[in-house]
Amino acid sequence: xxxxxxxxQTFYELMRAQGTSRRSFLKFCSLTAAALGLEPVYADxxxxxxxxxxxxxxxxxxxxxxxxxxxxFIRSGNPLSSDVILKMISLDYDDTLMTAAGHDAEAILDExxxxxxxxxxxxxxxxxxxxEDGMYCIIGGKPFVERLKSVAANAKAVIAWGACASWGCVxxxxxxxxxxxxxxxxxxxxxxIKVPGCPPIAEVxxxxxxxxxxxxxxxxxxxxxxxxxxxxxxIHDKCYRRPHFDAxxxxxxxxxxxxxxxxxxxxxGCKGPTTYNACxxxxxxxxxxxxxxxxxxxxxxxxxNFWDNGxxxxxxxxxxxxxxxxxxADTVGGTAAAAALAGVAAHAGASAIKHFTRKPGEGDxx
Amino acid sequence: MNVQTPNGFALxxxxxxxxxxxxxxxxxHMRCEVNLDSNNIxxxxxxxxxxxxxxxxxxxxxxPRDAWAFCERICxxxxxxxxxxxxxxxxxxxxxQIPENANTIRNMMQLTLWVHDxxxxxxxxxxxxxxxxxxxxxxxxxxxxxxxQSISPWAKSSPGYFSDVQARLQRFVDSGQLGPFMNxxxxxxxxxxxPEANLMATAHYLEALDFQREIVKIHTVFGGxxxxxxxxxxxxxxxxxxxxxxxxxxxxxxxxxxLVADIISRTIQxxxxxxxPDMKAIASFxxxxxxxxxxxxxxVISYGEFPxxxxxxxxxxxxRGAIINGNLNEILPVDxxxxxxxxxxxxxxxxxxxxxxxxxHPWEGITDPNFELGPNTIGTKTNIQQLDEGAKYSYIKAARxxxxxxxxxxxxxxxxxYAQGNAEFKDPVDKLLTDLGLPxxxxxxxxxxxxxxxxxxxxxxxxxxxxxxHLIATIAAGDSSTANTDNWEPTTWPxxxxxxxxxxAPRGALGHWLHIKDAKIESYQAVVPTTWxxxxxxxxxxxxxxxxxxxxxxxxxxNQPLEILRTLHSFDPCLACSTHVMAPDGxxxxxxxxx
Numbered sequence: 001x002x003x004x005x006x007x008x009q010t011f012y013e014l015m016r017a018q019g020t021s022r023r024s025f026l027k028f029c030s031l032t033a034a035a036l037g038l039e040p041v042y043a044d045x046x047x048x049x050x051x052x053x054x055x056x057x058x059x060x061x062x063x064x065x066x067x068x069x070x071x072x073f074i075r076s077g078n079p080l081s082s083d084v085i086l087k088m089i090s091l092d093y094d095d096t097l098m099t100a101a102g103h104d105a106e107a108i109l110d111e112x113x114x115x116x117x118x119x120x121x122x123x124x125x126x127x128x129x130x131x132e133d134g135m136y137c138i139i140g141g142k143p144f145v146e147r148l149k150s151v152a153a154n155a156k157a158v159i160a161w162g163a164c165a166s167w168g169c170v171x172x173x174x175x176x177x178x179x180x181x182x183x184x185x186x187x188x189x190x191x192x193i194k195v196p197g198c199p200p201i202a203e204v205x206x207x208x209x210x211x212x213x214x215x216x217x218x219x220x221x222x223x224x225x226x227x228x229x230x231x232x233x234x235i236h237d238k239c240y241r242r243p244h245f246d247a248x249x250x251x252x253x254x255x256x257x258x259x260x261x262x263x264x265x266x267x268x269g270c271k272g273p274t275t276y277n278a279c280x281x282x283x284x285x286x287x288x289x290x291x292x293x294x295x296x297x298x299x300x301x302x303x304x305n306f307w308d309n310g311x312x313x314x315x316x317x318x319x320x321x322x323x324x325x326x327x328x329a330d331t332v333g334g335t336a337a338a339a340a341l342a343g344v345a346a347h348a349g350a351s352a353i354k355h356f357t358r359k360p361g362e363g364d365x366x
Numbered sequence: 367m368n369v370q371t372p373n374g375f376a377l378x379x380x381x382x383x384x385x386x387x388x389x390x391x392x393x394x395h396m397r398c399e400v401n402l403d404s405n406n407i408x409x410x411x412x413x414x415x416x417x418x419x420x421x422x423x424x425x426x427x428x429x430p431r432d433a434w435a436f437c438e439r440i441c442x443x444x445x446x447x448x449x450x451x452x453x454x455x456x457x458x459x460x461x462x463q464i465p466e467n468a469n470t471i472r473n474m475m476q477l478t479l480w481v482h483d484x485x486x487x488x489x490x491x492x493x494x495x496x497x498x499x500x501x502x503x504x505x506x507x508x509x510x511x512x513x514x515q516s517i518s519p520w521a522k523s524s525p526g527y528f529s530d531v532q533a534r535l536q537r538f539v540d541s542g543q544l545g546p547f548m549n550x551x552x553x554x555x556x557x558x559x560x561p562e563a564n565l566m567a568t569a570h571y572l573e574a575l576d577f578q579r580e581i582v583k584i585h586t587v588f589g590g591x592x593x594x595x596x597x598x599x600x601x602x603x604x605x606x607x608x609x610x611x612x613x614x615x616x617x618x619x620x621x622x623x624x625l626v627a628d629i630i631s632r633t634i635q636x637x638x639x640x641x642x643p644d645m646k647a648i649a650s651f652x653x654x655x656x657x658x659x660x661x662x663x664x665x666v667i668s669y670g671e672f673p674x675x676x677x678x679x680x681x682x683x684x685x686r687g688a689i690i691n692g693n694l695n696e697i698l699p700v701d702x703x704x705x706x707x708x709x710x711x712x713x714x715x716x717x718x719x720x721x722x723x724x725x726x727h728p729w730e731g732i733t734d735p736n737f738e739l740g741p742n743t744i745g746t747k748t749n750i751q752q753l754d755e756g757a758k759y760s761y762i763k764a765a766r767x768x769x770x771x772x773x774x775x776x777x778x779x780x781x782x783x784y785a786q787g788n789a790e791f792k793d794p795v796d797k798l799l800t801d802l803g804l805p806x807x808x809x810x811x812x813x814x815x816x817x818x819x820x821x822x823x824x825x826x827x828x829x830x831x832x833x834x835x836h837l838i839a840t841i842a843a844g845d846s847s848t849a850n851t852d853n854w855e856p857t858t859w860p861x862x863x864x865x866x867x868x869x870x871a872p873r874g875a876l877g878h879w880l881h882i883k884d885a886k887i888e889s890y891q892a893v894v895p896t897t898w899x900x901x902x903x904x905x906x907x908x909x910x911x912x913x914x915x916x917x918x919x920x921x922x923x924x925n926q927p928l929e930i931l932r933t934l935h936s937f938d939p940c941l942a943c944s945t946h947v948m949a950p951d952g953x954x955x956x957x958x959x960x961x
Contacts, residue, residue: 055543064419066942067393068442068593074486075579075592082575090543095390099494099550101931102386108548129419132737133748136761138416139395140387141750170421170439177420177735199442199593202579240615254598254849259605262615284591288583288625291590295617296603299435299596307436311429 055087056213057112057120059151060094063144064137064171064180065126069162070096072199076206077286084206088213089121106140109147113154121212122155124148124165128186129178136178145186152187157218159193159208160184163301166194166225173307184225193218194225198301201282204230224304226276235272235298238280241265259295269313270297277302373665373771373908375917378409383752386927387416389934391491393443394941396900398930399753400916406924411909411916412755413900413934415762415941418716418735422890429856430456430882433890434597437878440892441943445593446479446585447871448878448892448943455878456599459865465847468601469676470837471588474626475595476671476869477826477833478584481633483872484776484823485581485641487938489574492816495932496648497559497567500552503536505561513562518643522573531569556922556929558651567648570640581633584830587622601849608841618848623838630834634827645820646801649813653802658812658933660915664692665770666778667700667898669877671870672829683829684870685782690770694785700767702866702877705730708893710763714755714902717763723905725766728879728891729864755903762944764901764910765893773911774874774898775937777809777818794821812915815936856885871895873938896944899937912937 030043060070074081085091091098093108100108112120129136134143152158160183163169171180184192195208208227211219219227236242244250245264252258252267266273272280275298279290291298297313300306369377379401387397395417401410425436433456438449450472457464507529514523538544551557559567582592588604589595596603607616614621670686673679687697701707709725712718718734719726726732739747740757753759766772783791798817799806808814853859864881874895881888901910915933922929 055541057543062395064417066439066442068439068445071442071445071593074490074575075582077579080576081579082572085545086538086572089545091545092543092548094546095388095395096393097490098390098546098548099499100548101388101390102927104549104551104926105388105390132735135737135748136418136735137395138397138750141385141397141745143748144395146748170424170436171419173424173436175423177423178418180419198439254600254603254851254854255605255847259603260607260610260616260846261612262607262617279591285579285583285586288586289590289617289622291596293615293617294586294588294590294596294604296590296596296598301594307424310432312432312435313429 055090057092057116058089058094058123059092059109059112059120059155060096060123060125061144061148061151062095063124063126063128063148063164064178065162065164066170067096067125068199069125069164069205070094072202073161073205074202075285076202078203079206079210081202081206084209089209092120109151113151117154118156120155121157121159122152122190123159123161124183125161126164127168127172127180127182129171129180131177131179148183149186152190155190157191157193157212158183158187159195160225161195161205162200163196163198163306166196167304169198170307191218192225193221193227196226196231196302196304197277200302201230201278201284203282204278230278230282231276231302233276233278233281235275235277235280235292239272239292240280241292262293265292265295265297267315268297269311269315271300271303271306271309271312271316272298273316275300275303275306369907371903371909372906373661373914375909375914376409377909377917378403379755381409382924384924384927385752386930389931389939391494391931391935392939392941393441393943394939396934396939396941397753398912398916398927398934399755400930402921402924406921408916408919408921408930410755411913412753412759413902413910413912414753414760415896415900415944416760417941418761419942420735422892423733425887425890428887429885430459430880430887431599431854433880433887434599437892438594438597440894441940442593443940444479444483444871444873444943446475446589446595446597447869447876449595449597450476451867451869451876451878451892453597453599453867454869455865455867455880456882457865458867459863459880459882460599460853460859462600462850462853463677464601464850466676466840466845467606467837467848468850469673470833470840471602471604471848473672474830474833474837475585475588477830478581480826480872481637481823481830482578482581483938484819484826485574485637486578487872487935488641488645488816488820488823489571491938492932492935493567493571494550495928495935496557496652497571498552498554498557498564499535499547499550499568499571500539501557501559501561502532502565502568503539503561505532505565507532507565510562510565513647514566517647518639520639520643522569528565528569531572532565535568551923551926551928554923554926554928556655556932558655559648560651563647563651567644570644573640574636577632577636580629583629584626587618587626598849600851600854601847603849605848606841606846608846623834627834630827630830634824634831637823637827642820642824645817646798649798649817650802652813653804653808655813656808656811657919657929658815658915658936659810660913660917661771661773661911662777662814662915663694663781663807663810665690665772666781667767667772667774667875668779668782669700669702669868669870669875679868684779685786685788687782688767688772689781689785690768694781697782697785702868702879707768708765708877709769710765710893710897711904712758712763713905714758714760715763716758716761725764725769725904728877728893729866729881729889731879731891760900760902762897762900762902762941764904765897766901766904766908769906771901771904771908771910771914772898774895775815775819776822776872776874777815778874779870780818780822781809790825794824812933812936819938859885862888871940871943873940873943874898892943894940894943896937896940900939900941900944912939
């Protein structure tokens with residue numbers, strides 16, 4: 001067994017050591033800034049951060065889930081997931097990828113929180129079931145929920161990957177036989193950044209990590225704890241088929257003339273008008289396509305409770321078709337946001353989030 | 367205590383008990399306990415699925431056209447395969463015929479999954495059972511280059527390339543932050559590769575991690591995203607527009623098909639020049655490590671996959687059939703609608719039946735979760751130290767075919783293809799065995815399972831090209847249709863029907879059985895590959911494939927479970943798939959505890 005040395009290297013030292021030239025390194029920083037939608041001047045900040053910071057320890061736990069979030073994560077093309085895992089962070093625990101098993105794996109969950117108290121990120125894929133004393137998800141002979149709480153205790157912040165950890169997702173759909181709950185029901189004293197979707201887009205996942213590494217804070221979050229940069233707009237708002245919606249040109253039946261012309265899928269049940277996500281802008285798998293471009297409506301997989309808001313092929317209520325619909329559509333979106341704001345007021349971790357998400361240049365005023 | 371199982375295995379739980387929990391580098395949550403004799407040989411094995419989500423309970427009352435999306439979330443690793451099985455089950459129930467192009471595109475989606483899943487499994491979930499990453503630091507890059515060039519024309523093979531990879535690895539190790547390699551079993555005497563082979567495989571671990579994301583773009587073209595692309599009852603939603611107005615904004619057009627064509631050719635190259643040669647190189651150093659047979663070559667089953675043409679589920683590229691008691695001369699017919707063939711038992715599973723001595727066909731199945739531990743359990747309900755395999759001990763049910771425990775997966779499929787005398791399967795197996803100087807029975811081992819998966823990845827990559835060519839030919843002949851909407855509206859459906867859909871997932875045989883009543887799902891049941899391979903014992907005492915395969919294996923270091931992981935991983939376990947079931951009567955299942 002290789003022992004863990006005391007002094008971790010910085011990201012930059014590692015990249016240089018692994019053969020990356022300074023020129024390439026700076027280009028990487030510029031691309032990262034661009035990918036995050038930042039002004040070019042931020043490339044310098046990114047470079048500085050990466051030259052001076054050790055790799056951030058990340059402990060990635062899995063509860064009740066299907067592993068689609070991990071699969072999505074490794075699809076990232078910019079940055080490459082191999083660069084994230086081996087150069088940017090230190091993925092010290094992830095039962096899907098790690099070599100060790102059993103006691104040798106569990107030992108890491110004791111070691112890292114003790115070695116880096118308050119300095120590691122807990123990433124959670126899936127969620128804990130509460131029924132049957134938590135024993136619908138058993139790890140190391142114990143309920144997953146116990147481990148989730150103990151690893152969260154010393155974390156700097158928590159990332160809720162995907163719809164399971166953020167909202168509950170499919171196992172929490174009615175009647176939720178295991179009483180699976182989103183992680184903010186059991187972790188109430190830590191900042192939690194929610195990255196919903198089933199799964200989230202790969203570059204959104206690595207974008208969130210890049211941002212945290214670069215600026216040492218969470219990105220700006222919306223009222224429901226999601227990064228505003230990726231979840232601030234509805235898919236409908238930037239959909240390339242939006243002109244057809246506005247013109248009243250709709251697919252009426254699968255594989256009809258409209259389907260072949262790329263008309264709007266609203267009448268086929270598309271949930272793009274009420275779904276906050278970056279699919280129509282970032283797109284999927286290196287920008288190849290996204291659900292609507294491939295002819296199927298959005299099923300709303302980044303929205304809370306989307307499984308129970310179906311059926312998927314029923315058109316959204318309260319949105320008329322044809323001209324003049326934007327007001328109605330916006331009303332729906334506005335209503336959802338207002339409901340979300342009311343919910344977050346009761347959030348016990350709200351102040352902690354605020355602390356960790358302060359704007360650049362602001363001092364620690366709290 | 368010594369026990370002889372009806373299916374021919376000796377169990378002795380008197381030796382030291384070793385617990386592996388969690389079993390890592392799999393999908394989902396799994397525990398394994400073994401008893402070791404004084405020579406550190408496994409004499410008893412207990413495999414446990416440790417999660418339950420109740421997905422099919424959630425499906426009750428839903429629109430059958432939505433079921434694929436719920437089922438797809440059974441598993442994000444074999445993403446799409448449950449969705450495909452689900453749309454086939456609904457189409458079977460409702461008598462829906464799909465267009466030829468929809469069948470071809472579905473075949474391409476499923477083949478893409480096979481290739482991707484096998485590649486990621488080999489390098490990222492399984493390779494570290496054979497490859498000692500730390501040993502790669504001692505390799506001579508020139509010798510590594512010579513090794514690589516002797517087995518493959520793959521271009522990235524210069525001494526400088528391997529020297530660079532090694533230097534990067536050295537600095538990574540020196541950083542003190544080992545990440546996913548922390549606490550690995552480096553230096554364990556069960557690692558048999560020379561440093562140069564370890565370095566070559568480590569380089570390819572990284573290359574495969576970067577390349578795998580390209581393969582799935584085929585899903586993105588046709589299904590809009592990966593993981594979890596979109597499907598459709600009645601066909602596919604990806605309308606084709608090759609040359610008419612607004613083709614550029616259509617789902618499938620000439621630019622998207624050009625992308626697919628390019629990905630297919632690069633995938634064939636990567637599989638044939640990296641994956642398969644690596645598998646052969648690794649196998650050549652491990653050919654005397656011939657453990658892990660279990661049920662392989664004895665009791666195997668495949669439901670068949672890849673209809674050559676739409677709606678003909680009897681003419682399949684991958685054979686359907688069963689072999690029992692090692693008789694490769696007779697392939698038995700498999701009928702998923704026969705109530706006496708596929709059945710599930712629960713007397714060792716955390717569920718209740720009225721009569722647990724009997725199995726139930728999935729159309730008649732019931733599920734009533736019942737988490738209870740046997741009297742010989744060590745620990746407490748929420749802190750289990752050691753399970754009692756004499757009682758209930760897993761969230762996986764025991765699936766049986768005509769009462770037999772069966773193995774499923776790539777090796778089972780290749781065994782059936784070989785037994786048929788089909789050259790597509792027989793020739794690559796014979797060539798591999800000849801090249802390695804191994805007898806036929808060497809196929810039925812842990813290593814054989816791993817080798818069959820690589821051969822199958824190559825088969826699937828080449829079939830992708832065949833399917834693509836067929837798609838182009840069909841479009842060229844004037845047929846661009848992708849969906850049949852005749853029975854889209856529930857008003858066209860009978861009031862009460864049942865159906866079954868099947869597929870071969872990367873890990874093996876997969877079936878979905880459902881009842882539809884008044885346009886809603888009345889019951890839904892999935893029996894998945896790991897229900898077969900990971901099954902606990904049945905009332906007769908037969909052990910399943912995982913447990914059987916571990917027996918007789920020596921551990922080089924009795925404190926490290928390296929060989930246990932090696933054999934379990936050879937099946938590519940998928941636990942989220944295997945541990946969810948439903949009650950057709952929708953009876954009282956939920957005990958809600960509010961906190």
